[in-house]
Amino acid sequence: MVFDPYSFLEFAKEIHADKDYRKASAWRTIAGRAYYASFLSSRKKLQELGHSFVATPDVHKEVMAQVKTRNSGTANKLYMLRDSRNDADYNLMSQITSDQCSKLLKLAELVFQEVASFK
Amino acid sequence: MSSATPTKSEELERIPRHDPKSTPERVAASIVRYVEKALTEAYLSVTPPSPAAPVSAKLQALRLKRLPISRRNQTRKRMETHDKLLGDLYRMHYSLDGHAVSGSDITPKRSPSTNSFIPSWPIQDGVPYQTWPSTIPTVDSLETRPAGLKLPYSSPASSPKTTRVLSFEYDDRWSTRLRDAGFDELAKALEQSAREFAEKSQTFWGFTLVEESDPEIPSWKRNVLRISIDTLDFDEKIRLWDEIDKQIRERLAMAANDYPDLRQDVKQFSESLFLKIDL
16 A cells, blocks of 8 residues: 555644644654655655656755746745754754744645645 | 033033932943934934946946956956945944844844744834844944945835835855856846835845755755745745745746846756745
C-alpha cells in the first residue's frame, strides 16, 4: 500500500494537539513533518502529471522549481516550510514555538490544496 | 554678543540654579535631551534634495561609460560619495521622523523571542510600541549606524510620515552585487514593484533581499526577499504574500522585455527568487 503524504500532516497535527508533547522536540518534529508532507504531496502530484525525479538530495530543489513554474505562491510556501524544517533539524539555537507550528500546519494545508489543483 | 543675550555657557551655568537639589548627572542628562531635541527639530526643518530620477540616473551611468578610465573612476567616486551622503541624509531624516526602530539600521536577524526578522514593530500610526533601542532617536544611535547604506530606488510615494515601507535592505552579498549594472537593474525592478505594492496597502512593510543556501544542498543558492508586515491575520498575510509575489514577478518579466540584454539574468533571478513572509 502506498503511503499517503497527508498522513504526515495528520500526525503533525496530532502531536501539536497532544498535551503530553508540549516541548521543543515536538515543535521541531512538527516542522519537519509539515515540510515532508508538503514536499511528498507536491512530488506525487508532479509525478502524476508526468514529471520524473531522480532520487538524490537535489530532488527537493527540482520539485520546488517545478512547483514554481505552476504557482510561484505555492513555491514560496513550500520554500518557507523547508526553511523552517532546516531550522528545526539543524539549528539548535532557533526558537520554534507552538504558535509557529500552528502556522506551519496551516501553510502545509494550503500547499496541499494548491498542489491538488495543478493540471 | 549684546549684554541682553546670554551666551550658551552662561545659560548652562544658570540651569542648576533652577533646581539646586539636582545632581550634576541629572543636569547633564537634561542638557543632552534638550540638545537632541533642538538638533532633531533643526534637522527636520530641512528637506534633503531628491535623488536623481531613474531616467537621469541611467543617462548619467551611460555618460560615465564614455569617459576615459581615469576620469571615469574619479567621477564614479564623486558620485558614490554624493549618493552615500544623500542616502545618509534621507536615512537620518526618516529615522528622526519617528521611524527610529524601522529595522533599517539593523542587520536583519531573527529575534529569539518571536522568531521574527524584525525585533520590534511600530503600530498603525507609525509610533513604535516597543523600545529598541529607544523610542526617542538619539545622536548616539545615528552615530553607531553601520555604513553601506543604499539609496532607495524609488522615493516613497508618500511622505516619510505616511510611507508603508519602513525598510528595504540588502544583505552584504547583494550590496556588493549592486555595483554590477545588470544586478542593479534586477534589484531596481524588484524594489520598485515591492514598494509600489506596499504603498497601496493598508499595512506597514519591511523588506530584506538576502542570499540563502541550504544545509543539505549547499550549491542551491536562493535569492530570498524576506518580508515583514504588521498584519496579524494569517489569511490576510497569505493573501498579501501571494499578491506581492505576483506583482514582483510580472515586473521582472517586464524588465526582461525592456532590457533584452538582461533577459537571461532576469530568468535566472526569477527562478532563484523566493518570497518569505514573517508569519
